Amino acid sequence: MERETLLEVRDLTVRYPGAERPTLRDVALTLHPGQITCVIGESGCGKSTLFHAIMQLPGRVEITEGSVSFRGQDLRDMTKQQLRELRGNGIGVVFQEPGASLDPIRRIHVQFYEAMRAHSRRVTKQAAREKAAELLRSMEFPDPDRILASCPAQLSGGMNQRVAIALAMALEPDILLCDEPTSALDVTVQAQIVDELLRLRDEYRTCIMLITHNMGVVSKMADRVAVMYGGRIVEYGPKADVLHHPAHPYTRALLEAIPTLDGQPPRGIPGKRPDVFPAAGCAFAPRCACASPDCGTCAMEKHLILEAHWTLCPKGVTDGV
Amino acid sequence: MSEPVLDVKNVTKTFRERGGRRFRALDDVSLTVREGECVGVVGESGCGKSTLARIITRLILPDSGSVRFCGTELTEAGGAALRRAYRDMKMIFQEPRSSFDPRLTLGVSIRAALKPVMRGRREQEAEVRRLLHVVGLEPRFAQAYPRQVSGGECQRAAIARAIAQKPRLLICDEATSALDVSVQAQVIELLTAIRRETGISYLFISHDLALVSSFCDRTYVLCGGRVVEQGPTAQIIREPREAYTKRLLSSVLTI
Numbered sequence: 001m002e003r004e005t006l007l008e009v010r011d012l013t014v015r016y017p018g019a020e021r022p023t024l025r026d027v028a029l030t031l032h033p034g035q036i037t038c039v040i041g042e043s044g045c046g047k048s049t050l051f052h053a054i055m056q057l058p059g060r061v062e063i064t065e066g067s068v069s070f071r072g073q074d075l076r077d078m079t080k081q082q083l084r085e086l087r088g089n090g091i092g093v094v095f096q097e098p099g100a101s102l103d104p105i106r107r108i109h110v111q112f113y114e115a116m117r118a119h120s121r122r123v124t125k126q127a128a129r130e131k132a133a134e135l136l137r138s139m140e141f142p143d144p145d146r147i148l149a150s151c152p153a154q155l156s157g158g159m160n161q162r163v164a165i166a167l168a169m170a171l172e173p174d175i176l177l178c179d180e181p182t183s184a185l186d187v188t189v190q191a192q193i194v195d196e197l198l199r200l201r202d203e204y205r206t207c208i209m210l211i212t213h214n215m216g217v218v219s220k221m222a223d224r225v226a227v228m229y230g231g232r233i234v235e236y237g238p239k240a241d242v243l244h245h246p247a248h249p250y251t252r253a254l255l256e257a258i259p260t261l262d263g264q265p266p267r268g269i270p271g272k273r274p275d276v277f278p279a280a281g282c283a284f285a286p287r288c289a290c291a292s293p294d295c296g297t298c299a300m301e302k303h304l305i306l307e308a309h310w311t312l313c314p315k316g317v318t319d320g321v
Numbered sequence: 322m323s324e325p326v327l328d329v330k331n332v333t334k335t336f337r338e339r340g341g342r343r344f345r346a347l348d349d350v351s352l353t354v355r356e357g358e359c360v361g362v363v364g365e366s367g368c369g370k371s372t373l374a375r376i377i378t379r380l381i382l383p384d385s386g387s388v389r390f391c392g393t394e395l396t397e398a399g400g401a402a403l404r405r406a407y408r409d410m411k412m413i414f415q416e417p418r419s420s421f422d423p424r425l426t427l428g429v430s431i432r433a434a435l436k437p438v439m440r441g442r443r444e445q446e447a448e449v450r451r452l453l454h455v456v457g458l459e460p461r462f463a464q465a466y467p468r469q470v471s472g473g474e475c476q477r478a479a480i481a482r483a484i485a486q487k488p489r490l491l492i493c494d495e496a497t498s499a500l501d502v503s504v505q506a507q508v509i510e511l512l513t514a515i516r517r518e519t520g521i522s523y524l525f526i527s528h529d530l531a532l533v534s535s536f537c538d539r540t541y542v543l544c545g546g547r548v549v550e551q552g553p554t555a556q557i558i559r560e561p562r563e564a565y566t567k568r569l570l571s572s573v574l575t576i
């Protein structure tokens with residue numbers, strides 16, 4: 001059975017205005033309701049650019065090839081009004097800094113009212129407050145009324161992050177885009193946020209796209225994982241396949257760099273990421289343990305390993321599984 | 322056994338909050354770091370980790386208790402004794418960029434750390450190149466400004482500056498928390514190599530138990546300003562005794 005498609009990113013190539021080379025190349029992703037997709041990779045790999053392209057923030061990025069469509073409609077064909085509808089009703093956003101989307105000195109119930117009012121003129125203060133209280137209760141705040149009467153500046157980082165998630169959910173978006181939602185938080189709070197997001201998915205069948213470099217979060221949450229390096233998705237597949245049978249050398253190196261509780265020292269990836277992505281060939285080749293001369297020129301094609309699990313590295317197929 | 326490099330005994334610190342309430346940031350904390358040892362301090366934000374680091378470096382004074390560093394009582398030391406202590410104790414922070422003067426090149430900043438221990442500009446510049454080599458940076462980084470290099474490179478430069486005077490103790494306050502996992506692993510590898518070669522001691526403050534588990538010989542678990550558990554790191558991870566440690570461990574998400 002064909003599943004409903006919410007967001008489709010097709011062969012997306014994106015450039016920042018004035019930049020010589022694209023920051024994203026041939027990125028393709030499909031998001032379905034109730035599914036959690038995690039995008040992982042180092043800073044500078046293009047994760048946030050993908051985020052900007054999906055949100056179509058004006059003046060930020062230039063799509064040179066490919067398209068982003070929401071429920072079958074190309075975002076570039078949308079009017080300003082439709083885009084406004086999309087941001088908020090269609091796609092909700094949660095940022096890394098817990099406070100970033102909140103006004104620190106405005107009472108939280110007012111912020112809920114304003115956000116909901118911006119999208120629907122008919123919302124009353126009372127209705128907004130009830131909706132907010134319900135969401136906050138589902139985020140495990142024992143006393144939502146006290147939180148609604150507070151300002152973000154009076155709450156902790158973890159509390160603010162849960163408020164920000166509740167605020168993004170107030171408009172019942174189909175998709176929740178989270179950019180590193182747990183990175184600025186303590187481990188115990190991190191675990192709590194992960195649980196809240198999973199519950200939202202179960203309750204509202206929200207589709208979640210999560211940008212993170214925390215593999216523990218990926219392991220707990222993801223259905224699908226996309227690994228990015230040098231502006232491309234270099235490996236994509238179901239969580240268990242990517243984390244336990246990584247095919248791309250970069251995915252393997254990334255997994256070895258993660259500290260674990262078993263006392264094994266993390267192993268660094270030699271070298272550093274390129275500032276400018278190469279025009280042709282594999283961007284990871286200069287740091288790759290199993291690179292060969294033709295890696296610098298080879299075509300970047302998808303090599304299928306198993307159903308829905310592919311990698312850009314031809315070597316990953318032969319000695320990976 | 323010889324005297325530990327760092328011996329913190331029964332340190333208590335109370336801050337006065339707005340409105341006159343008193344907040345006990347550290348409560349009867351004792352901790353030792355022996356020669357060549359790597360000691361971890363873990364806990365959540367607000368548990369007193371950074372207050373402890375500020376007391377050890379004598380940026381603030383404790384209400385009571387003692388801090389002995391290489392035989393000097395830091396809470397009473399002043400002038401020359403304190404300057405000597407600061408030569409043997411260095412610190413690196415979470416945000417490497419904010420610990421460098423943005424108007425100076427990395428080379429000038431590192432050379433400034435060499436001035437008390439080395440005369441002659443040519444010698445100093447050769448030593449800067451050697452230090453950069455030790456931390457895995459090319460000589461050209463001496464001419465770079467902090468804003469021109471990545472977070473990982475800047476942290477390497479901060480380590481180069483910190484080890485310039487050959488200290489006996491390096492305090493790392495969340496030194497790798499702001500870095501990508503792969504860069505974090507590189508910096509941990511670097512700290513491990515420096516320790517193997519120089520026998521330096523580390524006090525490694527972190528909220529990441531997984532990171533501490535591979536890097537530190539002994540670990541102190543701090544909660545609400547008190548040491549709730551301490552011991553060999555492997556033992557704390559395998560057989561935590563305190564409920565708080567168990568909770569901390571269970572919230573570490575692993576693959």
